Amino acid sequence: MSTIAVLTAGGDCPGLNAVVRAVVTRVHASGGRAVGVLNGWQGLMDGDTRLMTRDDVRGILTRGGTILGTSRKDPYVHGQGLASIQPTIEQDGIDAVVVIGGDGSLRTAVMLAEEGLRVVGVPKTIDNDIGGTDMTFGFDTAVQIVTDAIDRLTTTAEAHNRIMVVEVMGRTAGWIATAAGMAGGAEEILIPEIAYDLEDVAARIVRRHDHGRLYSIVVVAEGVAPPPGATVPVVVDAFGFERLGGVANVIGPQLERLTGFETRVTILGHLQRGGTPTAFDRILGTRLGVAAAETALDGGSGVMVALSGQSIATVDLAEACREPRKVPPERYEEARWFLA
Secondary structure (H helix, E strand, O other), X not given: OOEEEEEEOOOOOOOHHHHHHHHHHHHHHOOOEXXXXXXXXXXXXXXXXXXXXXXXXXXXXXXXOOOXXXXXXXXXXXXXXXXXXXXXXXXXXXXXXXXXXXXXXHHHHHHHHHOOOOEEEEEEOOOOOOOOOOOOEOHHHHHHHHHHHHHHHHHHHHHXXXXXXEEEXXXXXXXXHHHHHHHHOOOEEEOOOOOOOHHHHHHHHHHHHHOOOOOEEEEEEOOOOOOOOOOOOOEEOOOOOEEOOOHHHHHHHHHHHHHOOOEEEEXXXXXXXXXXXXXXXXXXXXXXXXXXXXXXXXXXXXXXXXXXXXXXXXXXXHHHOOOOOOOOHHHHHHHHOOOO
């Protein structure tokens, strides 16, 4: 009888509970034991685990967040790698760990696999920037939340003849900004992958206003560089990791100065992470969870389950984590046809 542990690490994400539900259900269907690890890697380091039954995951499919909890603690940053979690692995008789996480959590999983721990990764991030998969669960929900916000901000922008600068998540890649900007009909989209000139942006907005369109929506990914000469305060969280956010507070006033139009800034922040996952993310999370459990039960390790077209496949975990998946220029150009 195999014992498969499951943990959620890093930032929370709509659809996490769908994956946990699928892993636990599939492991039990095989006659195995499912162990839930509480609060991410910290749970393995502290021995904070519990056996999970099918009843423990009933009714969680529609819930945001994660019933297991999560944290930013890492066994290599805050411990001694595998040695930090080995007592828990032995205590619970864990044969393999399903790690549901973003690029940082999955890189930790790679290092643990190299030390001999059996791990299977599930890609999780609203940013959609993990390599090796066509899409990550949580992204669809985040895009819908941002699109809804843009729709609402558009009506108030139009009423007051304002520029609305909307900052969205996207540390290294502008997938959310690109997709939601296109879906919401934004006039400008700024992403980390594409250099921008704020004076050019302002000039396009002025031309738009000169032609009778007296409002504009500008979507900004949090990871874009600030304009030359400007800085964004660096904030570090309790675990020593840099916390992004606030570049729109620099861009907004400069756009107002350059255009002469009243400008307001909205930073959506953690609103994008919360709430009920979309049907797409529930389905994708469920499929990935089933595949991860089956891979772990079959003895697989050092791999990540991924969406490839319409199918679920396994890819090398180290290769998937090698570099972020960026928005390709051609995808951004599709959105640019409709800008300003």
